[in-house]
Amino acid sequence: MDMRLLEVCPNELKFTFQAKKQESCIIQLKNNTYDHVAFKVKTTNVKKYCVRPNMGIIKPLNSCEVIFTRQAQSVAPLDMVCKDKFLIQSTVVPIETNVDDITSTTMFGKSGSKNIEETKLNTIIVSPNVEPLRKEMAIEVLDQSNDEQMEELKLKITKLEVKLHEAMVAISKLEQERPSNPKAKSFKNNCSIL
Structure with missing residues (x-):
């Protein structure tokens, strides 16, 4: 069994390029623990993507689907190469924690004493x-x-x-x-x- 807090499947985002059309793909986050785990999704290009939910709490041994939507682009990236990346941060939280308690500074800040796991996702653009x-x-x-x-x-x-x-x-x-x-x-x- 995977010893990480969250199992991310698949571990890369694949979008099919179509001019002036939005594209979406889905990943599944699975909590591998008997604890409640909070997560937050970050990206290197916030203007180009919409992520829903971009943060949340997953109950023990449950999973959550996250939808990544790439905004419509008029021109394909050069050589179909995409340098956009995503980071999923996760940490164990108390049972009474709710989504409103999740903030970058308190829960995922570098100054905190919490153990924060990070998973990086690459983005792939494919031809239609x-x-x-x-x-x-x-x-x-x-x-x-x-x-x-x-x-x-x-x-x-x-x-x-x-x-x-x-x-x-x-x-x-x-x-x-x-x-x-x-x-x-x-x-x-x-x-x-x-």
Whole structure:
């Protein structure tokens, strides 16, 4: 299981260039922890992109979709190269924190004592050629279904780990209540953590 606070999928933004048309793409942020995690999205070019939501709080083991919209451009970038970059910052927050509490200075400022994780995303501009685009979409659909199955398996494993942890806590409490019971001790010794 990924040990980062947030898993970002995909890890790059891909926009198809079409003159004078907006383009959007979606990424998924998945909270890999049992804590509430706040996030904030920053970019090197705020005038060219709209990000919704650009900040938020993700509950334990949940996910959030973020939509990146590239404003309409009249001219394609030279050699279809885009130097725009995005940064996703994340940090653990108390349960009672709400979105209004998220600010750059208090939560994601450099002077704070919080542990802030950062994930950088590159931006790719692709040509709108129809045939290659169809092939690429077919490959993405296949990859996406495999990714979805993998995500489901990861979620099931995480839920099983939570249940195992709860069982171990219950066993520990029972042992504390009856320390002289030899069956309880032998039962604990036969349990192992996955």
